[in-house]
Amino acid sequence: MTTTHHTPDLFALSEIRGPVLRPGEDGYAEEATGFNLAALHTPDVIVVATGTDDVVTALRWASATGTPVAVQATGHGANFPIDHGLLISTARMTDVQVDPERRTATIAAGAKWRDVLKATAPHGLAPLNGTSTDAGAIGYTVGGGLPLLGRTYGYATDLVRSFQVVTPDGTLRETDPTHEPELFWALRGGKGNVGVVTSLVTELVPLRTVLGGGLYSSGEHAEALLTAWAEWTRTVPEEMCSAFGVLRLPPIPQLPEQLRGRFWARVAVTWTGEPAEAEQLLAPIRAAAPVEVDMVEEMPCTDVDRIYIEPQDPLPARESCSLLRDLTPDAIGAFLGQVGPDVPDCPLLVAQLRHMGGALSRPARTEDAVCARDAAHFLESVAVIGAPPDAEAVERATTSLHAAMSPYSTGRTMVNIHGTPGDATDRARAWTPEVHDRLRRAKQTYDPSNLLRFGHTV
Incomplete structure (x- = not known):
């Protein structure tokens, strides 16, 4: 499929509650710029999502128009320039809800770890965050997440109970070990290959x-x-x-x-x-x-x-x-x-x-x-x-x-x-051959048109 090199008709995005920005418009440069300034993004259009409905609408439009999609919360993991296509910014989706009795947190797509820590600390609970609390919780976790306290508690993705995710066809799905288990598997260490996570539920550890x-x-x-x-x-x-x-x-x-x-x-x-x-x-x-x-x-x-x-x-x-x-x-x-x-x-x-x-x-x-x-x-x-x-x-x-x-x-x-992803062989080094092959099959199931092609993809 050929990458779109012009700004497609944006009429179908009129239902988006957040800003829809094109090059040259106020706010475009600010929304395109992530934490890692080495990756300079120039998408055709940016959807600044204010909630899950905006992500669904954006992906349905991308699927209908064949527009490739990238997603960014903080840009800490930005290692690949987004050239043309659609960028979904989740930076405004920062809600964190804590259930102290179940010792879980529901974390929205754009929340940073410091947002999560601020919400969990009053309950004597903590997430498995990394070495910088400025990083986005979702992107970190779907990549596996190597926590500060990893030797004690394991990877951040080990404690995830469920995901809310929008697959590239614009379908909102809830996935856990018993509901669409292959999707749940691929989201825990497979990075952004099969969908855009809008929230997750994770266990917390008792730690002040x-x-x-x-x-x-x-x-x-x-x-x-x-x-x-x-x-x-x-x-x-x-x-x-x-x-x-x-x-x-x-x-x-x-x-x-x-x-x-x-x-x-x-x-x-x-x-x-x-x-x-x-x-x-x-x-x-x-x-x-x-x-x-x-x-x-x-x-x-x-x-x-x-x-x-x-x-x-x-x-x-x-x-x-x-x-x-x-x-x-x-x-x-x-x-x-x-x-x-x-x-x-x-x-x-x-x-x-x-x-x-x-x-x-x-x-x-x-x-x-x-x-x-x-x-x-x-x-x-x-x-x-x-x-x-x-x-x-x-x-x-x-x-x-x-x-x-x-x-x-x-x-x-x-x-x-991993850093800047190279060719297919270089990208595959993040997984064993067996896991890489399984991720490719999951990709074919959930993103057969390869809309999620930016960054470290299979």
């Missing part, structure tokens, strides 16, 4: 506070700290979730003053047990290298952005990831050979290794499309993209790091942090 934060040493101590952390992760209980990273932080006011403009080696931790026990567990990490900045403290779950201190303002980013089988001495050497203190001109903002295992290694209660349960560690790289030649340097460094780590990899990625 966590102990969390970063232990920062000068980057020259990266090898000692990483070696100690790698050995430490082999023995810690599932309540301890952590990551080792090297950070080349710019001197900008958005960062804590003591961290600005420095090259750091950091161990970031999140712990759900007793704080006193965590202090004992952290002793080997604190002894491995001089700690210049210690930000580990008990905090309410609403404050967890303080743990990884990720950017909160839009920026052009290049991210990529690999799933690792193990973190051997050779793997440590390969990692530091790419991003360690002997590579002073490395353009990567963050190169980070997250500890997997625990609940992340166990099958979900209901089968899903997540293909990362066999990984011991998760490698993530993030860079801010500037103008050439900086952009080329970022691409070279990203490619070189993940190539150097490929001998220690499972061969797969995670769809949410």
Whole structure:
């Protein structure tokens, strides 16, 4: 099917309650722009949905006109420019309803994790959010969702009870393990391949506070700290979730003053047990290298952005990831050979290794499309993209790091942090061949015309 390269007749969209915007109109640029400014969107038309009915109408129109469709809430996961077609913005659909007795939350399509946390915290409950509460809950979850507390509770998608989703033919469907189970399966780890989720119901965990934060040493101590952390992760209980990273932080006011403009080696931790026990567990990490900045403290779950201190303002980013089988001495050497203190001109903002295992290694209660349960560690790289030649340097460094780590990899990625999707072979790396084939069959069932073709699709 040929992509539409002109603005189709919009009369059928007159029933949309929210704004319907075309290029050049007031609000178009603001609605098209997501958090990741590296993906510049130029759709023929934007539907700013105010509710499920708007999404249904938009998709019925797209189906009737053969117009390809993309959906965006926050744009944190934007890694592919939307060229022509229809963009459905769900950013105004932010409602969160909590059922404290059942310990569930119903989350609308555009809600950020901070919206969810604000609603759940008064009840002593928490969702399985990621490292930034500015990210959209729905896009994160349909990609599997690697939570701050993943080793303790599993993937975010493991706790989903049901979805409300509009398939590309404009049909509103409710799906759970017993109603359209194949659709339910594909939405849990298969990303945006089969429909536009308008809301989901997820279980919550009983949690008011966590102990969390970063232990920062000068980057020259990266090898000692990483070696100690790698050995430490082999023995810690599932309540301890952590990551080792090297950070080349710019001197900008958005960062804590003591961290600005420095090259750091950091161990970031999140712990759900007793704080006193965590202090004992952290002793080997604190002894491995001089700690210049210690930000580990008990905090309410609403404050967890303080743990990884990720950017909160839009920026052009290049991210990529690999799933690792193990973190051997050779793997440590390969990692530091790419991003360690002997590579002073490395353009990567963050190169980070997250500890997997625990609940992340166990099958979900209901089968899903997540293909990362066999990984011991998760490698993530993030860079801010500037103008050439900086952009080329970022691409070279990203490619070189993940190539150097490929001998220690499972061969797969995670769809949410895969980065810019390449050809079909590259996109397929987010799943096992069996799961990828099953996703293709689900795609043929629910989106036979391939209207949902933007981003990381099968």
